[in-house]
Structures are given as C-alpha cells and as structure tokens.
Amino acid sequence: MSTVKPAQYTSEDVIRLFSKLVDVIIVVDKTTEKYRAVIRRGMFETLFDEEGDYNELISTLLIHLNTTSEKLPEGYQAFLPNYGTFTTKYSKKLKLVINEGEQPHIVQLMVYPLVEEDAYMLIMDELDSNESEQENQTYRKVETIEKTFLFSMYIDLVEDTTGSLNISEISEDEVQAELKYTDWRNMIVNVIGKDDQALFLERSDPEYLKKMFTPGRTSSFDCLMQNLEGVYIWVKLIFSRIETGDPDDYKYVFMVQNIHEEATAMFSSLKKLSEMALTDSLTGVFNRGKIETSVKNAVKEWGAQKNPLSMMIIDIDHFKSVNDEHGHAVGDKTLKRFAHVISDCLKEEKADIGRWGGEEFVVVYYDKTLEEAVDMAEKLRATVAESPMPNAKKVTCSIGVAQVKENDKFEDVFERMDKALYAAKSGGRNKVVAG
DSSP: OOOOOGGGOOHHHHHHHHHHHOSEEEEEETTTTEEEEEEEOTTHHHHSOSEEEHHHHHHHHHSSOTTOOOOOOHHHHTTGGGGSOOSSOEEEEEEEOSSTTSOOEEEEEEEEEETTTTEEEEEEEEOOHHHHHHHHHHHHHTHHHHHHEEEEEEEETTTTEEEEEEETTTOSSOOOOOOOHHHHHHHHGGGBOGGGHHHHHHHHOHHHHHHHOOTTOEEEEEEEEEOTTSOEEEEEEEEEEOOOSOTTOOEEEEEEEEOHHHHHHHHHHHHHHHHHHHBOTTTSSBOHHHHHHHHHHHHHHHHHHOOOEEEEEEEETTHHHHHHHHOHHHHHHHHHHHHHHHHHHTTTSSEEEEEEETTEEEEEEETOOHHHHHHHHHHHHHHHHHSBOGGGOBOOEEEEEEEOOTTOOHHHHHHHHHHHHHHHHHTTSSOEEEO
C-alpha cells in the first residue's frame, strides 16, 4: 500500500493513478483521421482495435441503435463524418452492446480537443453495475418518447446551419455534429421513400419554408422513411417556424414523428372500405360498377397492348324456379355457392369476376384467345353442373364468350357476348356459345 498522502501527490503520481483507473485513453490525429489506443482494457479490447480509422471508431461508439451494435443502413452512412467533429469538450454516456442479446454496457465518454496538436483525446470508463442499472432505468423511461419522436433538430436558414440534433433511436442526448442544412437535406432525402422524395424536396426547400411559413406556423406531411433498422415506416415530418420577433429571422424546429402503427391501421381500414365499395355484398365477387370498369379498362388497354383478351357472361339456368320453389334465402345461398364455384375454377387464372345483376356474372379473361376462353367456359359449365348447391339441388349455367377485336368498344364486345349467351339459352341451356 502506498504511504504517499494525497497532499504529497505530484502530477506524475496523479497521471500514474489515473492511467490505472480509466479503461480507455485514445489519441486521434484529425489530419489523417486515424486513432491509437494508448490504454485499452476489458471489454474495449473486443470492441475496437488498438489502431484504426477514426470514423469507424465513432460509428462503433456513437452511431448505432440503443439496443444493438449493428451498423446503420447505407442511407445513413453519409452522416457519419459529421458526428466526429468536436470544437469544445464533450461528455456523454454511451450504451454499448458487445454481444447481441446481452445486457448493454454503460460507458462514460469524455472528449478533449487538442487544438494545437490538431488532435482529440478520448477517455472512456465503464460504469459499475449499480450505475449501469440506473442508466438502464433512464433508457426505459424514454422508450415511449423514442417510439413517437425519432428525430429532431434546430434549423437556421440564414446561416444554413443545424443544431440541437437528436436521434432518439441512437440516444436521448443531442448528437455532436456540425452539418449545414443544405447538406443535411441532400443526404436525408436518400432515406425517404422514393415515391415521397419529390414531395420532401419541395417542402424542405429553404425558399419554400421562407415563403410559406409565417412566424409561429407549423405544418406537416406524412411519408415513408427508412428507420435505423433499415425498415421503411410511416412518419410525420413536422416543420415549425420559431417566433423570434425579427421577421428576417428564419429559424425552424424540425421533427420526425413515428406514426407507423396508426397509419398502418388507417390504411388497413381504408382498404377494407375500398373493397366493400367494389364488392358485391352477397357473393363476394366484384359488384356491377367495378366489373363494368374492369371491362371498359381492359378494352381500352387492349387497344394499346394488343394482348389477347376475352370475356364471358354467365347466367344461372332457371334461377327463378329456385326462388319460387325454395324461397329467396335458398336463392341467395345458391348465388353465393355459384360465385364460389366459378371463382375457385379461375383462382389460378388472370381474370376479374363480377356480378352483373341478378343471376348474371361477367368474367374478364386476360391474355386468352377465344378458343382458350371457350375451353375455360366449358370447364366452368361442367364444374357448376357437377357441384351440389343448397338443399342438395344442382343447377346449370349458360355462357356466352367473345374476344376483343380491332376497334372494339365496350358496347361492341358486350353485344357479341350477350348475343352468344342468348343463343346458348335458346339452344337448350347448359351450353357455351362463342360470339
């Protein structure tokens, strides 16, 4: 045990003791962007090499998710050089994961810029278990905020600067970064969904912000954005102009809010409502409006693509007798069963099926010639005839088939198809006729 009393310590004694207490001392050469670990103990021997690239070291220490050591997606890599610039002393607690699935290590980082040497000195020390647990509780407290607000920063358009940068998925602390707003904008667009990039560039343009935002005004828009796990999620991008009292000041707060769960639920509801608006409520196939639109669009597109296109109109034979003998409840069940049978026959085909009205159904049969459509119609007719219907009753159907021809309009192809159906019914029913 040393007999030297604290009052007798020399600077050399303090430096010697300090070097034994801390876990890491790193010196960084800013000109070459290389580092060397003068001291590296414990877990830090696994975390990074004794010498290496400074940007990679910063990425390991600062730029990763709170719960993992995985690297950021490629779109975010462009920001890395901006995170390792320090003009003043910097202190931060780091949450580092050495082995995936294990408890994170809480580390105190201190950065000292060595201005005359054009270098940095980084000192790190792992906190003990009690301090780590306190830090973990703090992280858990901010989890709700992290799930809601992913990113925030301060913008000064006059100076073209950003500040108070916070990426909550990395840390609840502000990130040390020197970044021009114009540079940030050109980099962040790469993680915006491709369909939303033009809108982002328009709404984030400095001239747009100056023109459209009076002091105190806040505006937002929704888009897809890649998160730090590389997954595109729905977010709300929020710009708010700060009221400074000077009309020539153009200072803003920018935030990214995670709205993925709410947006996904809304889109799911909208999809269901859209399907309901296009679906026949009884049979589950397309309704009259949707199938008529499909027919018209198919004929119009055929004029440009010239791919084979055929159509069918199907009518249940003697359906009135089903209602008369068994009641409308059985009639409705028969229609549902009939629609299921023909849908099942066509499930592997490129075809749209819709209820035209009553007991009539229309099929748009894509990329098929008249001969191929007649073959499928025969299969449909035979399958229907063999399939039991409600009350063990069997029904048959008559089918008219037509292929779209040069200069056809919707009315032309439908007239040929309808006449073919009339011929099938007039010829004894349970038949297929091509028009």
